[in-house]
Amino acid sequence: MWRDLLPLGRHPGSGGYRRYAWTGADAECRAWFAAQAGLRGLRLDVDRNGNQWAWLGDPADGDAVVTGSHLDSVPDGGAFDGPLGVVSAFAALDELRRRGTPLGRPLGIVNFGDEEGARFGLACVGSRLTAGQLTRDRAHRLTDGDGVTLPRAMEAAGHDPDAIGADPERLARIGAFVELHVEQGRALDLSGDRIGIASAIWPHGRWRFDFRGEANHAGTTRLADRRDPMLPYAETVLAARREAELAGAVATFGKIAVEPNGVNAIPSLVRGWLDSRAADRASLDTVVAGVEKAARDHAAAHGVDLDVVLESRTPVVDFDHALRDELARILRRDGDHGTARERIPVLGTGAGHDAGILSASIPTAMLFVRNPTGVSHSPAEYAAEDDCLAGVAALADVLEGLVDR
Template sequence: MWRDLLPLGRHPGTGGYRRYAWTGADAECRAWFATQAELRGLRHEVDRNGNQWAWLGDPADGDAVVTGSHLDSVPDGGAFDGPLGVVSAFAALDELRRRGTSFSRPLGIVNFGDEEGARFGLACVGSRLTAGRLTRAQAHRLTDGDGTPLPRAMEAAGHDPDAIGPDPGRLARIGAFVELHVEQGRALDLSGDRVGIASAIWPHGRWRFDFRGEANHAGTTRLADRRDPMLPYAETVLAARREAELAGAVATFGKIAVEPNGVNAIPSLVRGWLDSRAVDQPGLDAVVAAVEKAAREHAAAHGVELDVVRESRTPVVEFDHALRDELARILGRDRTAPVPVLGTGAGHDAGILSGSIPTAMLFVRNPTGVSHSPAEHADEDDCVAGVLALADVLEGLTGT
């Protein structure tokens, strides 16, 4: 499975993945998922929001256990973020069949669409729509960097954009969702554990900073006469780093758009996107407020206008305590020490769904902590340990 999936959407120049929502690479990944379902005799379906499901048993029976993740990527992302959870789900089912496990509850495997938000700028679109945390009207207003609206992209991929929206009936049939994911950090590597359980997702959000100055000639305009928005933007990037360090949080300006974007032109507009995450909501609010305050001071000093727009905000997510404790019990049966439980600053579909159904997460050790990069990696032995842990969990939740 891993070898078949590995080349899909891989950029030959960077070695990273560009599996963006509703593109050709996305279609190839979806076809791969459908094939894996067919090979195992599972019923494959695509829901109203473009999420793919593979079912063992009838989900209409209710109280289903679902596992899986996503197959799309960030720009030039790694091979493990998302796909490891989907591949491991199919592999865990294979392991349970090898064991001869009998299932008392329906079992589903899911590939959520557009989790990374790389194309349309909003993460977890598929699960947000399903959970009613993104309306059809809001989704229809999303556009990519080329100005293509989400509805047009969906239509081009053969999906009806007018059908999208909340799917409470589907969620009502799910009793538990367990998502396996490569750890996006080094906590397990430092503790020496191959697999861990998630406790919570830090609150996080994305803010757009629009610095508006005056375009002019780079060679003839005196420094004193310039209203250059790049200067306050650069100072704001440094301020974000300082404020995050002081608060024990993280803050990143990782995306920028410049107009007119000429080598010999002073910009008229510099648009930067801030991603910030913290252990709790007060800490996050304090960091973002401090960054905005610094940005406004620097903009005023350079005669530049500033608009700040909050594009998304996700509160702290505490995973279902009863389900989390059940996972710890199942995985701790043959251990002398408890399975590590750790928080994460990364968002996931499991976090989006946590307000609607009981959710939990398993993390697989990442030896370098690198993620969202072609260098992202997990050792094969650790991946196998993740599959076996997921199989144990699914057997414990669905087996008889």
């Protein structure tokens, strides 16, 4: 499975992945998912929001157990973020069949669409729509960098954009969702553990900073006469780092758009996107307020106008405590299918996931697989095969404990 998926959407120059929503690479990944479901005799179901579901048993029976993740990527992302959870889901099902595990509940594997938000600027679009956290009207206004709207992209890929929206009936049939994911940090590597359980997702958000100045000639305009928006933007980037360090949080300006974007032209517009995350809402609010104040002060000093737009915000997510504790009991009892695991670390994360979005609607939990370098959202992202196989075994144990009860 891993070999078949590996080349899909991979950029030959960077070695990273460009699996953006509703593109050719996305279609290839969806075809791969459908093929894996078909090989196992699973019923494939594509919901109104484009998420793919593969079912063993009838989800209409209710109280289903679902696992999976996503197959899309950030620009030049790594091979593990998202796909590891989907591949491991199919592999765990294979292991349950090898064990002869009886299914007391329906079992589903899901590929959520547009989790990374790389194309339209909003993360977890597929799960947000399903959970009713993104309205159809707002989704229809999402536009990519080339001016293509989400509805147009969906329609070009053969999906009806007018059908998207909340799907409470589908979610009501799910009793538990467990997402396996490569850890996006080094906590497990530092503790010497292969597998961990997520406790919570930090609150996080994305803000767009629009610095509007005046385009002019780079060679003939005196420095004193310039209204250059690049200067307050650059100072704001540095301010974000300072505010994050003070609050024990993280803040990143990782995306920028410049107009007119000419080498010999002073910009008229510099648009930068801030991603900030913290252990609690108060710390996050402190960071963002500090960054915005610095941005406004620097913009005023350079005669530049500034608009700050909140594009998305996700509160702290505490995963379902009862489900989390059940996972810990199962893993301690059933390590290596009968040999108890000595310890199951529980750790928080600053990364967002579909499981976090769904947690407001259904019981959700997450398993993490060790990342030896902590690198993620990069072609250098990596997890050792032995650790990945340990993740499959842990997921199989968890699914067995949940469906056979």
